[in-house]
Amino acid sequence: MPYSRKLVRFRMLSSAALCLLAVAAVSAPWQASVAMQAEPTSTRPLALTDIMKFREIERQVWSENGAVYAYDAVPDLGDPTGYVVNVERNTTVEVERGSHPQITQAGDYVVFRQAPSLLATEQASTADEKKALTTRAVLVNVATGEQQVFNDIDSVHFTGDGETLVVVHGKEKDAAGHRVVLRTLATGAHREVQGVEQVVVAEKGPRVAFHLAATDQQAGQVIVRNTQNHSWLQLLENVGKASTVLSFNDAGSALAIAAAPADSDKNVSSRIVYVWRYGERSPEQLAFNAEGWEVSEHTRLRWHANDQALIAGIREAQTPDTSEQAKPESESELFDLDRLLADRRLQVWHGNDDRIIPHQRETHRQRNRATVPTVVWFTEQQPKWIPLADSTEINLRIEDNMEYAIASDARPYLREITWAGFYHDLYHVNLKTGEKQRIASRLPSSERGAISPNGRFVAYVENEQLHLFDSRSGNSARLAENVSVSWVNELEDRPTEASAYGTAGWLADSSGFYQYDRFDIWFVSVPPQGAEQSSVQNVTANFGRNNDTQLRIEMPEEGHLQANDALLVRSFHEKNKTSGFHRLDPQSGALTVLKQGEKTYRLVKRFHEQNRLFFTEQDFRQFPNVQVADLALGNAKQITNVNPQIDEFKWGTPQLIEWQSQNDETLQGIVIKPDNFDPNRRYPVMVYYYEKFSQRLYQFNQMKVNHRPNFPFYVGQDYVVFLPDVNFREGAPGPSATESLVPGVQKLIDMGIADENAIGLHGHSWSGYQTAFVVTETDLFAAAVAGAPVSNMTSAYSGIRWGSGLARQFQYEVGQSRIGESMFENLDPYLQNSPVFFADRINTPMLIQFGDKDEAVPWEQGIEYYLALRRLNKPVVMLHYEGEPHHLRRYANKIDYTVKMLEFFDHHLKGAPAPQWWSQGLEFQVYD
Numbered sequence: 001m002p003y004s005r006k007l008v009r010f011r012m013l014s015s016a017a018l019c020l021l022a023v024a025a026v027s028a029p030w031q032a033s034v035a036m037q038a039e040p041t042s043t044r045p046l047a048l049t050d051i052m053k054f055r056e057i058e059r060q061v062w063s064e065n066g067a068v069y070a071y072d073a074v075p076d077l078g079d080p081t082g083y084v085v086n087v088e089r090n091t092t093v094e095v096e097r098g099s100h101p102q103i104t105q106a107g108d109y110v111v112f113r114q115a116p117s118l119l120a121t122e123q124a125s126t127a128d129e130k131k132a133l134t135t136r137a138v139l140v141n142v143a144t145g146e147q148q149v150f151n152d153i154d155s156v157h158f159t160g161d162g163e164t165l166v167v168v169h170g171k172e173k174d175a176a177g178h179r180v181v182l183r184t185l186a187t188g189a190h191r192e193v194q195g196v197e198q199v200v201v202a203e204k205g206p207r208v209a210f211h212l213a214a215t216d217q218q219a220g221q222v223i224v225r226n227t228q229n230h231s232w233l234q235l236l237e238n239v240g241k242a243s244t245v246l247s248f249n250d251a252g253s254a255l256a257i258a259a260a261p262a263d264s265d266k267n268v269s270s271r272i273v274y275v276w277r278y279g280e281r282s283p284e285q286l287a288f289n290a291e292g293w294e295v296s297e298h299t300r301l302r303w304h305a306n307d308q309a310l311i312a313g314i315r316e317a318q319t320p321d322t323s324e325q326a327k328p329e330s331e332s333e334l335f336d337l338d339r340l341l342a343d344r345r346l347q348v349w350h351g352n353d354d355r356i357i358p359h360q361r362e363t364h365r366q367r368n369r370a371t372v373p374t375v376v377w378f379t380e381q382q383p384k385w386i387p388l389a390d391s392t393e394i395n396l397r398i399e400d401n402m403e404y405a406i407a408s409d410a411r412p413y414l415r416e417i418t419w420a421g422f423y424h425d426l427y428h429v430n431l432k433t434g435e436k437q438r439i440a441s442r443l444p445s446s447e448r449g450a451i452s453p454n455g456r457f458v459a460y461v462e463n464e465q466l467h468l469f470d471s472r473s474g475n476s477a478r479l480a481e482n483v484s485v486s487w488v489n490e491l492e493d494r495p496t497e498a499s500a501y502g503t504a505g506w507l508a509d510s511s512g513f514y515q516y517d518r519f520d521i522w523f524v525s526v527p528p529q530g531a532e533q534s535s536v537q538n539v540t541a542n543f544g545r546n547n548d549t550q551l552r553i554e555m556p557e558e559g560h561l562q563a564n565d566a567l568l569v570r571s572f573h574e575k576n577k578t579s580g581f582h583r584l585d586p587q588s589g590a591l592t593v594l595k596q597g598e599k600t601y602r603l604v605k606r607f608h609e610q611n612r613l614f615f616t617e618q619d620f621r622q623f624p625n626v627q628v629a630d631l632a633l634g635n636a637k638q639i640t641n642v643n644p645q646i647d648e649f650k651w652g653t654p655q656l657i658e659w660q661s662q663n664d665e666t667l668q669g670i671v672i673k674p675d676n677f678d679p680n681r682r683y684p685v686m687v688y689y690y691e692k693f694s695q696r697l698y699q700f701n702q703m704k705v706n707h708r709p710n711f712p713f714y715v716g717q718d719y720v721v722f723l724p725d726v727n728f729r730e731g732a733p734g735p736s737a738t739e740s741l742v743p744g745v746q747k748l749i750d751m752g753i754a755d756e757n758a759i760g761l762h763g764h765s766w767s768g769y770q771t772a773f774v775v776t777e778t779d780l781f782a783a784a785v786a787g788a789p790v791s792n793m794t795s796a797y798s799g800i801r802w803g804s805g806l807a808r809q810f811q812y813e814v815g816q817s818r819i820g821e822s823m824f825e826n827l828d829p830y831l832q833n834s835p836v837f838f839a840d841r842i843n844t845p846m847l848i849q850f851g852d853k854d855e856a857v858p859w860e861q862g863i864e865y866y867l868a869l870r871r872l873n874k875p876v877v878m879l880h881y882e883g884e885p886h887h888l889r890r891y892a893n894k895i896d897y898t899v900k901m902l903e904f905f906d907h908h909l910k911g912a913p914a915p916q917w918w919s920q921g922l923e924f925q926v927y928d
């Protein structure tokens with residue numbers, strides 16, 4: 001149905017008037033200024049360079065008992081630092097430029113990669129200087145803190161017994177392979193292996209497998225070495241020049257090998273599979289004889305079912321392309337059409353293609369490398385290959401040590417992806433026989449099903465109802481028919497099937513499973529007789545729903561639960577945004593608070609036998625440093641201090657507020673006030689949003705220089721930052737944004753916080769579109785930044801998301817754009833929600849940002865908006881970053897955009913002088 005557009009007008013001072021009101025020019029906050037250092041307070045505003053130096057934990061590892069913890073702290077720009085924490089002794093070792101930590105199971109040694117410093121990298125200019133910048137490894141003795149450096153490494157590994165360090169050195173020019181050093185940690189003794197093409201280390205035990213590169217003197221070989229007694233065994237003496245796949249079993253006592261035939265060329269596509277077991281002199285070949293198929297060079301080898309089976313990947317046999325364009329032998333052959341046409345570059349876009357050509361292009365490599373999982377059971381009298389699918393398009397989810405799996409087949413719905421989104425058929429697969437049973441058809445791709453540990457049952461949600469498939473009968477039955485709660489997202493506002501809240505996990509004995517509604521946790525039992533006699537119980541006794549609190553189980557790493565075990569449950573209060581950890585007794589329903597408050601808590605790692613748990617606690621001012629506690633969250637102590645410099649800076653204080661939208665819906669948002677907030681003063685406000693942001697109330701702001709405004713950075717410049725929620729109506733995404741944002745900003749004005757003449761709006765991508773639209777309906781905002789916005793839905797509807805190769809139609813009909821029908825069924829909402837058609841109503845100064853390689857939103861959308869505003873003599877600048885995708889990647893461009901964004905807001909909201917790029921522009925630039 002068409003709907004009427006309404007224009008909400010608010011008074012806004014012109015840029016010239018704002019300039020006249022300015023009492024002083026502000027210093028550039030991205031520079032370390034003397035004036036900032038001279039402030040009387042003990043803290044100072046963040047400079048842009050300060051943001052670059054904040055760090056995050058990117059990788060972390062633990063010893064087997066959790067007594068030793070190692071991690072790297074990586075800044076946005078600069079060198080990382082590695083740390084080793086002895087939890088029991090409360091000691092920490094620091095490793096300069098350490099990253100990518102690895103640890104022995106006993107925790108007695110940790111090794112880090114050490115890349116060249118950023119300064120050295122930037123200073124290197126000649127080829128020799130750059131060649132000298134090699135990566136090193138740093139070995140840390142945890143007991144003594146001693147550090148030992150190994151130069152010029154490609155990779156480094158510990159053997160599974162933790163007694164040997166395997167150092168793979170960089171390949172020398174013209175060398176046949178890598179030099180690998182096996183260093184005994186206890187004694188320092190070492191041995192070398194030369195010419196290594198590939199090395200694989202068993203997760204347990206002392207064994208290492210090598211693929212030795214082929215040379216003019218010898219063929220490629222596969223050997224296995226025992227690093228304890230230094231023995232070695234040649235398993236395959238000739239694997240040609242092609243790559244191999246090597247995979248140890250969990251115990252490190254057996255090795256699976258996929259190798260090319262003897263004397264084969266490096267490009268051969270087929271592989272022969274062998275299995276070697278400890279005690280055998282040579283491996284066993286697993287003969288594969290399926291006509292028209294071959295074991296693929298891209299296979300993975302996976303031990304399965306407690307080493308009773310091996311899973312490999314096959315595909316249709318490949319015919320190598322040996323065709324070569326012949327040179328013309330006469331003048332007449334110069335005009336041979338077949339020869340001329342051989343050089344064409346053509347793609348045919350057929351209307352009946354399952355995938356459109358751009359999607360085929362973007363998935364080509366993945367589909368070329370895809371394989372059909374095939375299982376070999378060693379328990380059979382004669383090993384037999386059992387294909388688990390008939391096409392590489394079928395996706396199998398094979399869980400550890402199970403004889404059954406779930407398969408997903410999206411082939412019937414590939415063509416519909418263009419407009420309807422993603423669907424698939426779900427199957428139950430018997431890994432012993434390859435038998436396939438259909439569970440359900442045309443399920444949303446988000447519904448993957450949850451298979452029971454014994455493989456018999458699959459729980460899933462279809463048509464918003466809970467079902468259970470029983471593989472013995474081949475039938476599904478509906479469960480919990482008398483339960484009144486919804487199993488799918490109650491708040492879904494997109495015109496698509498709502499996704500399920502999900503299955504938490506099965507009991508280990510397959511007698512039942514836990515299922516979520518919006519708030520609570522339910523237990524669904526499955527009696528031996530089958531699904532017809534199942535029962536359901538709300539094990540949290542409506543505590544979640546009665547208290548507006550989401551309750552979710554923190555699943556153990558093994559994936560299954562015991563019937564009588566207490567559960568660790570994480571909570572989140574939807575209204576006040578607090579969170580916590582609780583212990584749930586599933587028998588009594590008792591929910592005991594372990595830790596709860598105005599924080600965001602997250603589980604990091606658990607060690608049950610050692611009564612040890614790692615977690616993080618954060619809020620807007622508190623970085624989520626890692627803490628260790630007992631399993632009841634008692635005796636907690638912080639063991640990382642990643643950003644101690646945070647106390648140097650003005651940061652801000654968040655506050656949750658509520659208001660009514662123009663449709664009388666209750667909305668929430670976060671107001672972030674400066675540390676020295678003056679209640680008698682009205683502040684310039686920077687509004688940043690997407691869909692829902694109020695859940696970030698107790699979350700630490702990611703300290704990055706990127707396309708987003710950094711909240712503490714703006715607050716430090718005496719802005720108030722506002723993060724409002726937006727509710728959407730189907731068919732009216734643009735007006736919905738106005739209906740939500742304008743009353744929220746008006747609330748800030750009514751509270752005496754916001755200067756009504758100094759309010760800026762910023763959005764990127766989806767909220768970039770909303771920003772581009774909202775300013776057609778209101779003059780409330782003194783300035784607006786729209787990053788990568790859609791401006792014309794009629795042209796964007798039939799565009800391409802170049803990153804994935806998908807058409808954009810589904811995004812409008814069933815996705816985020818929320819139109820709900822095709823442009824051919826109803827053109828009106830596409831017109832009415834396109835800001836470019838109402839550009840004449842815009843009075844707000846607009847800054848548009850786009851990269852011309854945007855893989856999500858066609859950058860021509862920015863051009864359309866820019867040209868419309870330019871034609872109408874509206875104040876507009878578009879920042880076009882060459883070669884950039886949807887989110888800026890080049891660091892210089894991130895800095896530039898951050899600087900220009902603040903200059904733009906400072907000019908329009910604070911009356912600072914207009915930067916030259918805004919007032920005069922910049923001539924075309926030529927870059928190398």
